[in-house]
Amino acid sequence: MSNPATASPTKALKDWPLWEVFVRSKQGLEHKHCGSLHASDPEHALQMARDIYTRRQEGVSIWVVPSKAIVANSPDDKAELFDPSGDKIYRHPTFYDIPDDVGHM
Amino acid sequence: MAAPLPFLLHLADDALVLGQRNAEWCGHGPAIEEDIAMANVSLDLIGQAGLLYQLAAQRLGDGATEDQLAYFRDADAYLNHTLVELPHSGPQVGHAQTDRDYATTIARNFLHGAFNLLRWDALCASSDADLAAIAAKSVKEARYHLRHARGWLIRLGDGTAHSHDRMQAALDHLMPYTQEFWLTTPEENQGVSDGVLPQAPAQWQAAWDELVDDAVSQAGLRRPSSQGHVSQGKCGQHSEHLSYLLAEMQSLARAHPGAQW
Numbered sequence: 001m002s003n004p005a006t007a008s009p010t011k012a013l014k015d016w017p018l019w020e021v022f023v024r025s026k027q028g029l030e031h032k033h034c035g036s037l038h039a040s041d042p043e044h045a046l047q048m049a050r051d052i053y054t055r056r057q058e059g060v061s062i063w064v065v066p067s068k069a070i071v072a073n074s075p076d077d078k079a080e081l082f083d084p085s086g087d088k089i090y091r092h093p094t095f096y097d098i099p100d101d102v103g104h105m
Numbered sequence: 106m107a108a109p110l111p112f113l114l115h116l117a118d119d120a121l122v123l124g125q126r127n128a129e130w131c132g133h134g135p136a137i138e139e140d141i142a143m144a145n146v147s148l149d150l151i152g153q154a155g156l157l158y159q160l161a162a163q164r165l166g167d168g169a170t171e172d173q174l175a176y177f178r179d180a181d182a183y184l185n186h187t188l189v190e191l192p193h194s195g196p197q198v199g200h201a202q203t204d205r206d207y208a209t210t211i212a213r214n215f216l217h218g219a220f221n222l223l224r225w226d227a228l229c230a231s232s233d234a235d236l237a238a239i240a241a242k243s244v245k246e247a248r249y250h251l252r253h254a255r256g257w258l259i260r261l262g263d264g265t266a267h268s269h270d271r272m273q274a275a276l277d278h279l280m281p282y283t284q285e286f287w288l289t290t291p292e293e294n295q296g297v298s299d300g301v302l303p304q305a306p307a308q309w310q311a312a313w314d315e316l317v318d319d320a321v322s323q324a325g326l327r328r329p330s331s332q333g334h335v336s337q338g339k340c341g342q343h344s345e346h347l348s349y350l351l352a353e354m355q356s357l358a359r360a361h362p363g364a365q366w
Contacts, residue, residue, distance in 0.1 A: 047142065052138055052141050052142075
């Protein structure tokens with residue numbers, strides 16, 4: 001690794017912000033989160049997402065979002081946020097008889 | 106109308122040699138994301154070369170194959186532009202002293218990419234239906250290759266003082282080699298009269314100038330002069346660098362002729 005051109009490949013990664021990538025696999029479906037990447041600007045992030053996440057024809061549309069724009073809950077809040085719904089089975093629509101001709105739901 | 110064989114080989118050799126050169130970055134890219142992006146560009150180019158060699162081999166007949174054309178011709182039979190065979194190093198002075206200088210790679214991909222896009226775009230209207238079909242597929246790839254290289258040219262040119270200087274040094278180094286784009290070989294003249302090549306390459310120069318000037322000015326770079334020695338790679342007269350590239354690329358196929366994997 002004495003070549004100065006390749007000596008510090010991680011330097012760029014530290015300088016470039018992180019982006020979350022969402023790909024729509026086909027028309028009519030929603031964009032799904034598929035991973036993240038480092039890039040220097042929005043166009044760059046889009047281009048990198050194209051090369052990394054759609055090179056096997058995975059998508060027809062890409063969104064990139066700065067990771068820092070995403071607001072996430074603290075893992076410490078898990079108990080108060082999510083545990084209370086654990087015993088509310090009546091919120092699941094499983095108490096209906098689904099007519100046969102509706103098919104899969 | 107069938108394209109003259111040397112013209113098909115010129116197109117194929119351009120794609121294969123540049124694809125092989127860019128593939129030298131595989132595993133050494135400045136960042137993992139860019140490593141993958143550059144490998145994608147190489148695979149597109151090698152794919153284009155494959156289609157063109159298949160077409161050439163089919164027209165040569167007599168058992169010719171795409172592998173034979175790629176792996177069993179020596180440097181003096183190759184007809185690629187000199188620009189695509191140069192190593193990724195700058196002129197070995199100033200800021201571009203490394204073995205692999207990404208600014209040089211980007212400058213080359215940009216200068217050649219702009220030309221390649223105009224060429225494939227023109228060839229979509231070729232009277233050679235097989236070549237027009239290859240052009241229709243390749244022009245989309247070429248459009249993306251230019252977008253990729255142009256993005257980096259602007260990012261590095263308009264980046265730090267250091268990245269700007271290296272990008273400028275790379276442009277200064279490579280610009281003279283673009284003069285070769287505008288030479289017209291006898292086969293290209295023949296192609297123009299047959300409608301295989303809708304225009305002589307020199308007809309694309311104004312559009313190429315516009316693409317180059319626009320990106321160079323957005324990047325805050327200075328467009329260097331393209332005067333001086335005119336390289337002749339497309340006529341089979343190459344720099345010393347091509348034979349080393351071919352030796353590495355061809356050694357496996359020559360050590361195991363006809364091997365399948």
